[in-house]
Amino acid sequence: MYTTAQEKPEDWWEVEALYDLCFAPGRTLLSSYRLREDVPPVAPLCRVARDSTNTLVAAIRYWPVRVGGSRVLLLGPVAVHPVTQGAGLGGLLIRETLHAAGELGYERVLLVGDPPYYNRFGFFHLAGVEMPPPTNPDRVQGLELIPGAWDGVHGEVEKVTMTEEAVDTFVEERNESWEDGATEA
Numbered sequence: 745m746y747t748t749a750q751e752k753p754e755d756w757w758e759v760e761a762l763y764d765l766c767f768a769p770g771r772t773l774l775s776s777y778r779l780r781e782d783v784p785p786v787a788p789l790c791r792v793a794r795d796s797t798n799t800l801v802a803a804i805r806y807w808p809v810r811v812g813g814s815r816v817l818l819l820g821p822v823a824v825h826p827v828t829q830g831a832g833l834g835g836l837l838i839r840e841t842l843h844a845a846g847e848l849g850y851e852r853v854l855l856v857g858d859p860p861y862y863n864r865f866g867f868f869h870l871a872g873v874e875m876p877p878p879t880n881p882d883r884v885q886g887l888e889l890i891p892g893a894w895d896g897v898h899g900e901v902e903k904v905t906m907t908e909e910a911v912d913t914f915v916e917e918r919n920e921s922w923e924d925g926a927t928e929a
Protein backbone atom coordinates (compact mmCIF):
# COMPACT_ATOMS: atom_id res chain seq x y z
CA MET A 745 0.00 0.00 0.00
CA TYR A 746 1.53 3.28 -1.12
CA THR A 747 0.34 6.86 -0.86
CA THR A 748 1.53 9.83 -2.89
CA ALA A 749 1.59 13.48 -1.88
CA GLN A 750 3.19 16.76 -2.84
CA GLU A 751 6.73 16.99 -1.49
CA LYS A 752 6.92 19.13 1.65
CA PRO A 753 9.96 21.21 2.63
CA GLU A 754 10.73 18.76 5.45
CA ASP A 755 10.91 15.90 2.88
CA TRP A 756 13.83 17.53 1.05
CA TRP A 757 16.75 15.62 2.62
CA GLU A 758 14.87 12.32 2.61
CA VAL A 759 14.36 12.75 -1.15
CA GLU A 760 18.04 13.66 -1.59
CA ALA A 761 19.00 10.46 0.29
CA LEU A 762 16.76 8.41 -2.00
CA TYR A 763 18.37 9.98 -5.08
CA ASP A 764 21.85 9.26 -3.64
CA LEU A 765 20.82 5.63 -3.20
CA CYS A 766 19.30 5.22 -6.67
CA PHE A 767 21.80 7.10 -8.85
CA ALA A 768 25.52 6.66 -9.37
CA PRO A 769 27.85 8.64 -7.10
CA GLY A 770 28.48 12.13 -8.43
CA ARG A 771 24.96 12.52 -9.80
CA THR A 772 25.04 16.26 -9.12
CA LEU A 773 27.91 16.60 -11.60
CA LEU A 774 25.49 15.74 -14.42
CA SER A 775 24.81 18.61 -16.78
CA SER A 776 21.10 18.68 -15.90
CA TYR A 777 22.02 19.80 -12.38
CA ARG A 778 23.60 22.98 -13.78
CA LEU A 779 20.09 23.91 -14.97
CA ARG A 780 18.70 23.37 -11.44
CA GLU A 781 21.30 25.24 -9.40
CA ASP A 782 19.78 28.16 -7.46
CA VAL A 783 16.43 27.65 -9.21
CA PRO A 784 13.46 26.51 -7.11
CA PRO A 785 11.73 23.38 -8.33
CA VAL A 786 8.14 23.56 -9.56
CA ALA A 787 6.66 22.77 -6.14
CA PRO A 788 3.16 21.61 -7.19
CA LEU A 789 4.74 18.95 -9.42
CA CYS A 790 7.24 17.56 -6.91
CA ARG A 791 5.70 14.46 -5.36
CA VAL A 792 6.74 11.63 -3.08
CA ALA A 793 5.39 8.15 -2.41
CA ARG A 794 5.49 6.51 1.03
CA ASP A 795 4.76 2.94 2.06
CA SER A 796 2.52 1.81 4.92
CA THR A 797 5.38 2.41 7.42
CA ASN A 798 5.67 6.00 6.16
CA THR A 799 9.05 5.28 4.56
CA LEU A 800 9.75 7.41 1.50
CA VAL A 801 10.05 4.99 -1.43
CA ALA A 802 9.77 7.18 -4.54
CA ALA A 803 10.14 10.80 -5.58
CA ILE A 804 9.89 13.03 -8.60
CA ARG A 805 10.86 16.67 -9.08
CA TYR A 806 10.55 19.17 -11.94
CA TRP A 807 12.38 22.38 -12.78
CA PRO A 808 11.51 25.19 -15.18
CA VAL A 809 13.90 25.72 -18.11
CA ARG A 810 13.74 27.48 -21.47
CA VAL A 811 14.43 26.25 -25.00
CA GLY A 812 14.62 28.83 -27.76
CA GLY A 813 12.79 31.28 -25.51
CA SER A 814 9.91 28.87 -24.84
CA ARG A 815 8.95 27.70 -21.39
CA VAL A 816 9.69 24.02 -20.80
CA LEU A 817 9.35 21.68 -17.82
CA LEU A 818 12.44 19.58 -17.05
CA LEU A 819 11.30 16.25 -15.59
CA GLY A 820 13.59 14.68 -13.03
CA PRO A 821 15.12 13.35 -11.08
CA VAL A 822 12.64 10.51 -10.64
CA ALA A 823 13.65 7.53 -8.54
CA VAL A 824 12.11 4.54 -6.84
CA HIS A 825 13.79 2.69 -3.96
CA PRO A 826 15.42 -0.52 -5.28
CA VAL A 827 13.21 -2.66 -3.04
CA THR A 828 10.03 -1.25 -4.60
CA GLN A 829 11.18 -0.89 -8.22
CA GLY A 830 8.98 -2.57 -10.82
CA ALA A 831 5.79 -2.16 -8.78
CA GLY A 832 4.50 0.71 -10.94
CA LEU A 833 5.45 3.56 -8.62
CA GLY A 834 7.68 5.32 -11.14
CA GLY A 835 4.91 5.18 -13.71
CA LEU A 836 2.34 6.35 -11.18
CA LEU A 837 4.37 9.41 -10.18
CA ILE A 838 5.19 10.27 -13.80
CA ARG A 839 1.57 9.97 -14.99
CA GLU A 840 0.17 11.87 -11.97
CA THR A 841 2.57 14.76 -12.43
CA LEU A 842 2.27 14.96 -16.21
CA HIS A 843 -1.49 15.21 -15.80
CA ALA A 844 -1.06 17.92 -13.15
CA ALA A 845 1.40 19.79 -15.40
CA GLY A 846 -1.20 19.89 -18.15
CA GLU A 847 -3.81 21.15 -15.69
CA LEU A 848 -1.40 23.91 -14.64
CA GLY A 849 -1.07 25.02 -18.24
CA TYR A 850 2.38 23.73 -19.08
CA GLU A 851 2.71 22.76 -22.72
CA ARG A 852 5.89 20.71 -23.11
CA VAL A 853 8.19 18.52 -21.03
CA LEU A 854 11.86 17.62 -21.45
CA LEU A 855 14.00 14.93 -19.85
CA VAL A 856 17.26 13.05 -20.22
CA GLY A 857 16.72 9.34 -19.73
CA ASP A 858 16.39 5.85 -21.13
CA PRO A 859 14.09 5.98 -24.20
CA PRO A 860 12.71 2.44 -23.71
CA TYR A 861 11.29 3.48 -20.32
CA TYR A 862 9.96 6.92 -21.22
CA ASN A 863 8.46 6.03 -24.61
CA ARG A 864 5.52 4.41 -22.79
CA PHE A 865 4.49 7.83 -21.44
CA GLY A 866 4.59 9.41 -24.90
CA PHE A 867 8.13 10.83 -24.85
CA PHE A 868 9.99 10.98 -28.14
CA HIS A 869 13.53 11.86 -29.20
CA LEU A 870 14.17 15.61 -29.55
CA ALA A 871 16.76 16.01 -32.27
CA GLY A 872 17.04 19.80 -32.15
CA VAL A 873 17.25 20.35 -28.41
CA GLU A 874 20.74 20.65 -26.92
CA MET A 875 21.36 19.94 -23.25
CA PRO A 876 24.55 21.39 -21.75
CA PRO A 877 27.49 19.02 -22.40
CA PRO A 878 28.28 16.33 -21.65
CA THR A 879 24.90 14.79 -22.49
CA ASN A 880 24.23 11.89 -24.83
CA PRO A 881 21.88 13.53 -27.40
CA ASP A 882 20.10 10.20 -27.97
CA ARG A 883 18.72 10.42 -24.41
CA VAL A 884 17.14 13.87 -24.82
CA GLN A 885 13.38 13.37 -25.02
CA GLY A 886 10.25 15.49 -25.08
CA LEU A 887 6.55 15.14 -24.45
CA GLU A 888 3.74 17.35 -25.72
CA LEU A 889 1.02 18.21 -23.22
CA ILE A 890 -0.83 19.93 -26.04
CA PRO A 891 -0.50 18.71 -29.63
CA GLY A 892 2.34 20.33 -31.56
CA ALA A 893 3.86 21.96 -28.49
CA TRP A 894 7.41 21.05 -29.54
CA ASP A 895 6.92 22.16 -33.15
CA GLY A 896 9.52 24.83 -33.94
CA VAL A 897 10.96 24.73 -30.41
CA HIS A 898 14.67 23.97 -30.61
CA GLY A 899 18.06 25.19 -29.51
CA GLU A 900 20.04 25.11 -26.30
CA VAL A 901 18.34 24.31 -23.02
CA GLU A 902 18.76 27.38 -20.84
CA LYS A 903 18.53 27.90 -17.12
CA VAL A 904 15.64 29.95 -15.82
CA THR A 905 16.41 32.49 -13.15
CA MET A 906 13.21 33.28 -11.41
CA THR A 907 11.99 33.15 -7.85
CA GLU A 908 9.44 30.63 -6.71
CA GLU A 909 6.99 33.49 -6.38
CA ALA A 910 7.51 34.34 -10.03
CA VAL A 911 6.95 30.71 -11.03
CA ASP A 912 3.67 30.73 -9.10
CA THR A 913 2.67 34.00 -10.74
CA PHE A 914 3.38 32.50 -14.15
CA VAL A 915 1.22 29.48 -13.31
CA GLU A 916 -1.63 31.69 -12.13
CA GLU A 917 -1.41 33.91 -15.19
CA ARG A 918 -1.30 30.89 -17.46
CA ASN A 919 -4.33 29.38 -15.74
CA GLU A 920 -6.21 32.64 -16.09
CA SER A 921 -5.37 32.93 -19.77
CA TRP A 922 -6.53 29.34 -20.32
CA GLU A 923 -9.75 30.02 -18.46
CA ASP A 924 -10.25 33.15 -20.56
CA GLY A 925 -9.61 31.11 -23.70
CA ALA A 926 -12.13 28.47 -22.62
CA THR A 927 -14.78 31.15 -22.02
CA GLU A 928 -14.17 32.73 -25.41
CA ALA A 929 -14.34 29.35 -27.12
Ligand SMILES: CC(C)(COP(=O)(O)OP(=O)(O)OC[C@H]1O[C@@H](n2cnc3c(N)ncnc32)[C@H](O)[C@@H]1OP(=O)(O)O)[C@@H](O)C(=O)NCCC(=O)NCCS
Pocket residue numbers: 766767820821822823824825828829830831832833834835836856857858860861
Ligand atom coordinates in the same frame (compact mmCIF):
# COMPACT_ATOMS: atom_id res chain seq x y z
C1 LIG B 1 13.53 4.14 -13.66
C2 LIG B 1 12.61 4.03 -12.43
C3 LIG B 1 12.22 5.42 -11.95
C4 LIG B 1 11.35 3.27 -12.86
O1 LIG B 1 10.46 3.18 -11.77
P1 LIG B 1 9.74 1.79 -11.42
O2 LIG B 1 8.69 2.05 -10.42
O3 LIG B 1 10.79 0.80 -11.08
O4 LIG B 1 9.11 1.41 -12.84
P2 LIG B 1 7.63 0.97 -13.17
O5 LIG B 1 7.20 -0.07 -12.17
O6 LIG B 1 6.80 2.16 -13.35
O7 LIG B 1 7.82 0.29 -14.59
C5 LIG B 1 8.46 -0.95 -14.69
C6 LIG B 1 8.77 -1.22 -16.14
O8 LIG B 1 9.76 -0.26 -16.58
C7 LIG B 1 10.88 -0.95 -17.09
N1 LIG B 1 12.06 -0.14 -16.80
C8 LIG B 1 12.47 0.32 -15.61
N2 LIG B 1 13.60 1.02 -15.74
C9 LIG B 1 13.91 0.99 -17.07
C10 LIG B 1 14.96 1.52 -17.82
N3 LIG B 1 15.96 2.24 -17.26
N4 LIG B 1 14.95 1.31 -19.17
C11 LIG B 1 13.96 0.59 -19.75
N5 LIG B 1 12.93 0.06 -19.07
C12 LIG B 1 12.92 0.25 -17.74
C13 LIG B 1 10.87 -2.29 -16.38
O9 LIG B 1 11.58 -3.25 -17.10
C14 LIG B 1 9.38 -2.58 -16.36
O10 LIG B 1 8.97 -3.02 -17.64
P3 LIG B 1 7.64 -3.88 -17.86
O11 LIG B 1 6.47 -3.00 -17.50
O12 LIG B 1 7.66 -4.20 -19.32
O13 LIG B 1 7.77 -5.07 -16.96
C15 LIG B 1 13.30 3.24 -11.28
O14 LIG B 1 13.61 1.94 -11.73
C16 LIG B 1 14.54 3.90 -10.72
O15 LIG B 1 14.45 4.65 -9.77
N6 LIG B 1 15.72 3.59 -11.28
C17 LIG B 1 16.97 4.17 -10.78
C18 LIG B 1 17.04 5.68 -11.00
C19 LIG B 1 16.78 6.07 -12.45
O16 LIG B 1 17.35 5.48 -13.37
N7 LIG B 1 15.91 7.07 -12.66
C20 LIG B 1 15.48 7.52 -13.97
C21 LIG B 1 16.40 8.51 -14.59
S1 LIG B 1 15.95 10.19 -14.22
